[in-house]
Amino acid sequence: MSELIGSLAYFGLFLTLGTFALAREANRRLGREVFNPLLWSTILCCMVLLATGTDFETYYAGGADLLDRLITPATICLAIPLYRQFELLKRNTGAVLAGCAAGVLAHMLGCLLMLVLFRLDGPQYITLLPKSITTAIGKSLSEELGGYPAITMATIMITGIFGAVASPSLLRLFHVTDPVAQGLAIGTASHAAGTSRAVELGDVQGAASSLAIVVAGLLTVAAAPLFAGLA
Amino acid sequence: MKYLRQAAILAAVTFAAEIIKYLLPLPVPASIYGLVLLFALLKSGALKLEQVEDVGGFLLEVMPVLLVPPSVSFLTALDAIEDLLLPVLIMGFLGTMAVMAVTGHAAQLAMRLGKGGRKHE
Numbered sequence: 001m002s003e004l005i006g007s008l009a010y011f012g013l014f015l016t017l018g019t020f021a022l023a024r025e026a027n028r029r030l031g032r033e034v035f036n037p038l039l040w041s042t043i044l045c046c047m048v049l050l051a052t053g054t055d056f057e058t059y060y061a062g063g064a065d066l067l068d069r070l071i072t073p074a075t076i077c078l079a080i081p082l083y084r085q086f087e088l089l090k091r092n093t094g095a096v097l098a099g100c101a102a103g104v105l106a107h108m109l110g111c112l113l114m115l116v117l118f119r120l121d122g123p124q125y126i127t128l129l130p131k132s133i134t135t136a137i138g139k140s141l142s143e144e145l146g147g148y149p150a151i152t153m154a155t156i157m158i159t160g161i162f163g164a165v166a167s168p169s170l171l172r173l174f175h176v177t178d179p180v181a182q183g184l185a186i187g188t189a190s191h192a193a194g195t196s197r198a199v200e201l202g203d204v205q206g207a208a209s210s211l212a213i214v215v216a217g218l219l220t221v222a223a224a225p226l227f228a229g230l231a
Numbered sequence: 232m233k234y235l236r237q238a239a240i241l242a243a244v245t246f247a248a249e250i251i252k253y254l255l256p257l258p259v260p261a262s263i264y265g266l267v268l269l270f271a272l273l274k275s276g277a278l279k280l281e282q283v284e285d286v287g288g289f290l291l292e293v294m295p296v297l298l299v300p301p302s303v304s305f306l307t308a309l310d311a312i313e314d315l316l317l318p319v320l321i322m323g324f325l326g327t328m329a330v331m332a333v334t335g336h337a338a339q340l341a342m343r344l345g346k347g348g349r350k351h352e
Contacts, residue, residue: 012300020296038295042302049306056307064300071301073245074294076265077287083273083280092338094345099338106333110326114318124315128322132330135301140258151315153301154308158323161302163331164295170328176335178342185335189327196294206291212334214263221258 005054005062013063019044036165038193075134075192078210081199085207092180096208099181100215103188107132107220108227115231122231123147129224131155133217134191141221145228156191163190164197183208188216237286240278244269 005011023040049059060068082089089096108129115125127147130138135156142152167186176182179202186198187209195213199206248265255264272278312319 016296016299016303020299038298038302041296041299042305045299045303046306049303056304059303060300064303067297068300070290071294071297072248072260072262072265073241074290074297075262076244076248076269077241077283077290079266079269079273080280080283080287080291082266082270086274092342092345095338095341098341099334102337103330103334107326107330110322110329114322118318120315120318124318127315128318131322132327134260134262137258137260137263140260144258148311148315150308151312151319154305154312155319155323157302157305158319159327160298162324162327167331170331171335174332174335176332176339178339181335181338181342184338185331188334189331192294193298196291196298199291199294210266214266217263218259 005052006058008062011054011062012059013066015045015048015059015062016041016064016067019048034165036161038164038196039161042161071192075213078192078195078206078213081203081207082210085204088180088204089207089211095180096184096211096215099184100188100212100219103132103185103212104216104219104223108223111227112230120231122228125231126224126228127151128155129227130220131159132189132191133220134213135160137217137221138191141224145224157193160190160193163194167194167197168201179204180208183210184212187212191217234286237283240283241269241286241290244272 020037020041023035023037023044027035027037049056111125111128114120114128123146126145127142129145130141130152135153138152138156139149142149163186167190171182171185176185182201183198183205186194186205191213195206195209198209244265248261248268251264252261273280
């Protein structure tokens with residue numbers, strides 16, 4: 001079985017698009033947030049890989065790399081909603097800075113809490129520091145500061161999928177009602193994966209979330225070395 | 232041809248972003264340089280929205296499915312994550328909720344203060 005799969009150049013692409021289409025259909029028919037396509041496509045892909053004894057590298061080389069490679073240009077295109085909504089965001093510069101800074105600080109304090117609570121060692125603690133930011137920054141930051149990049153990546157993905165699935169309900173729960181504030185909260189807490197959901201909520205949310213990825217990402221890059229020193 | 236041109240422009244921006252990343256040794260990914268670059272090109276008028284809008288819109292629309300492969304890479308970290316599972320889960324769920332609530336409220340507070348401030352002027 002694994003020999004067959006290893007010889008299929010489009011196995012990963014088909015599996016990903018197929019499971020995503022399936023999850024999307026379930027989502028459309030049942031109209032529930034639980035059937036988030038990103039979450040269920042990921043779960044189904046993992047299940048198929050485990051069941052067939054296929055390793056991640058085979059899946060990745062089988063066309064999943066095509067999708068992965070498009071993340072960079074897709075993230076760059078977040079400049080489009082940002083450009084469309086720039087005047088609105090400029091009027092709210094104070095809110096953008098205050099929101100992102102407060103969010104990044106809250107995250108760093110959370111990491112410190114984990115450090116104390118679980119008596120983590122230095123590298124373990126550093127592994128958690130970049131978890132709210134976009135995968136690419138997070139991975140290199142974790143490497144740079146001496147964490148475990150693979151675990152940082154996994155934590156970032158859990159964060160992103162959770163943000164993509166739950167952010168609309170969470171924002172309601174927390175009474176975050178302003179569209180700009182909603183976007184900032186999604187982008188600061190759950191980077192590009194959350195932002196892919198924010199774009200669906202509206203152009204303003206999408207733009208604010210895109211901006212928050214950049215601002216919170218850079219603030220984290222600046223603050224993480226300071227907090228890493230506390231371990 | 233319209234789509235080909237737009238794709239070529241976006242590929243050029245991505246390419247330029249990778250060059251910038253190569254030249255600047257910061258832990259910032261090419262996508263962030265590219266985002267800032269594309270924004271600057273649009274804002275300065277060097278590029279018009281119509282020149283990237285369709286293919287760009289398509290990429291934004293399919294972004295969730297693009298994120299599936301890196302999410303599946305979670306499988307490769309399964310062994311390593313064991314010791315750190317509880318802190319990872321707490322930060323992944325509760326931490327994310329806390330950051331979302333704090334960011335949202337800080338932003339809303341700043342907006343209220345901003346508006347209040349303007350009234351007193």
